[in-house]
Every structure is written in C-alpha cells, then in structure tokens.
Amino acid sequence: MTILPGSRKRGVGSGGRTLEDAPIEKTIQARTWQLLNILADGKFHSGEVLAGRLGVSRASVFNALADVAENGVALQRIRGRGYRLAHPWQRLEREEVLRWLGQDAAQFDIGILPQAASSNTLLLQRAGQAAASGSVLAVELQTAGRGRMGRTWRSGLGSTLTFSLLWRFECGLNALSGLSLAVGVAIARALSGLGAQDVRLKWPNDILTGQGKLGGVLIEAQGDMLGPSAVVIGIGLNCSLPDNLAGRIDQPAGALDEICRDMPTRNRLLAAVLQELAGALRQFAQSGFAAFGGEWERYHIHQNQPVQLRLADGSVVTGIARGVSDRGELRLETAQGMRQFNSGETERSR
Secondary structure (H helix, E strand, O other): OEEOOOOEOOOEOOOOOEOOOOOOOOOOOHHHHHHHHHHOOOOOEOHHHHHHHHOOOHHHHHHHOOOHHHHOOOEEEEOOOEEEEOOOOOOOOHHHHHHHHHHHHHHOEEEEEEEEOOHHHHHHHHHOOOOOOOEEEEEEEEOOEEOHHHOEEOOOOOOEEEEEEEEEEOOOHHHHOOHHHHHHHHHHHHHHHOOEOOOEEEOOOEEEOOOOEEEEEEEEEEEOOOOOEEEEEEEEEEOOOOHHHHOOOOOOEOOHHHHEOOOOOHHHHHHHHHHHHHHHHHHHHHHOHHHOHHHHHHHEOOOOOEEEEEOOOOOEEEEEEEEEOOOOOEEEEEOOEEEEEOOOEEEEOO
16 A cells, blocks of 8 residues: 555544544444434434334433534533434435436445544455445544544544545556645535635645635555556545534634535535546546646645745755646745655745
C-alpha cells in the first residue's frame, strides 16, 4: 500500500475542525442503533414506548442511551415526555443515493455501514479481493478514522458525510501525482453545483469555507509503479456544527449548512460528489493533473499570498504561493528563487 505524496485526511469532526490525537469514540451497540433509528424523526418517545418496541426494560433503554453524547449525539431527556434527538438524524439510505444518481447509478456499487473503524481500511481490503472500480463505502460513524502521520479523526453521527471510493487505473503509481488535488476540484465542483458559496481549497487537500475547514481527503493506493493501480479515496465533509461538539474543537471550522441557502440532504450530497468524482477521475486518467491546474488555482485560498510551509522534518519554508505544477507540487517563490514541494503543511504568513 502506498499513500500518495501530499495525500492526507485530517480529522474533521462534526464540528468541522481538526481533532488531532482525539480519543477514539466508543462503539455503539446494536440496541443503541435500534433506538437511534427510532429517534431519528426528532420527536419525543417515552422510555416505556421505546422499551415496548424493543421488548426490553426501561432501564435497558436508559443504559443504551447513556453515553451517546460521546459520539456527538445530542439527546434530550425530559421527565414525562421521554427522549428526543436535539437534531433529527438524517440517515444515509442506499436507495435514496441511487435515486439521486439517476442514470449514473450503474457506475457505482454502494454500501452503507452504521459504523466502522475506517471506511478506507475496509475498502482497501476489498480492493485486494478484486472489488470493482466504483465501489463505495459510506459510514455513519467512524470509530478510528485515519489521518496523516498516524493521526486519528472522528465524525459526529448524522452531521458529517464520510465515505470512501475505490477507483482503478490502467496507469501506474508514478502517474497518479496530483490526484488528491484533482479530487479537491471535483468536490468543489459538486458543492458549488449544490449552491455552496465561496468553497476554497488549501494545498494539498483541505476543503475550506470562509469560516474554516469544511473537509479533507485521504488517498491510498495499491499497485505497481508501471500499472495497473487502484486507489481508495477517503472523503470527510462537515454538514453541520452541533453545539455539543463545537466547544471541544480547537481551530476555525466550516460546515455546509452555513454556506448553502438550501441545504442538500446527505444522500443527495453523496450522489453529487460521486458524480463529479467519476467525471474528474476519467479526465485524470486521460490527461493527468495538468488538466486541473488552472481550475485548482482559482479555488486556491493562498494563491499569490505569502505562506509558511512546514515540512515533515519540522523546518519551515516561507514564500509566495504561485500555484501548482503539472504534477500538483506547490510552487513557492522564495528568497532563493522558485521552489516546488510535494508535501507539507501550509498556512498564511502573519
């Protein structure tokens, strides 16, 4: 397995901000999932009614819902009325995603899991077992999402969209340079098409809004240097910023419901991103990243701005961001001249 240079997915929690080295969420048990599915409508349900529907005691209901806040679920308990989710849980549903995909549905094999350690890990395993190109795995709750340099990241139930897409290329790994940036362009296209305002990209693969970080990408690849190759593209996008998580996150955040006048459902959002990804990945297979460079620079939040680039060894390079090369490398105009980099962390110079 190879992680492509410059590819990563940092922890975008349901609050939209990075949760580096955050505690891993507890696994939600089957009974709790049953209750959350009943409560998904946002209405009050008494403990007695819930217990009756599941054939268990009221104490079992209480215990099953006791720790859901640790997974970003805001649950209200009111004596005499029962339990209610503070925000109705908009579940991912395969048939609804296929409906939004329309005639493009045949390109994808979509699976949805209530929870998993990491959608990328599972789909990489399936790739090694000859899963078809276009296989998609969406997860309602990731308990051990992986990021760059061993970081962990987590998502809130119902407030993020987290999924992975398997795509197979005839070319080798050497020809995939810049793929994460092309994926960023595809995501920006999809969000703009849904009415999102002022979506921006930050090298190498963060999706931003004016409020902060909206999402990120992790691309992992299998195959030979000369081909063929398979990539698993992991994407996390913040749909909303629940109050119960906002105070626990330590950097500026962005959420889709802040920049969309008419907020799409998560099922429609997944379909729209998949459609744009499929087109972009076919274009990338034919022309490489060079076909995306100009468009990526138009989305680039640091274009022609002074930035600091922090490298893996801890050193910092300063310069003016002059876009990217045809291979997706960041071009910095420094005091020593123009330089190109294929990895690092960028931020605007103060």
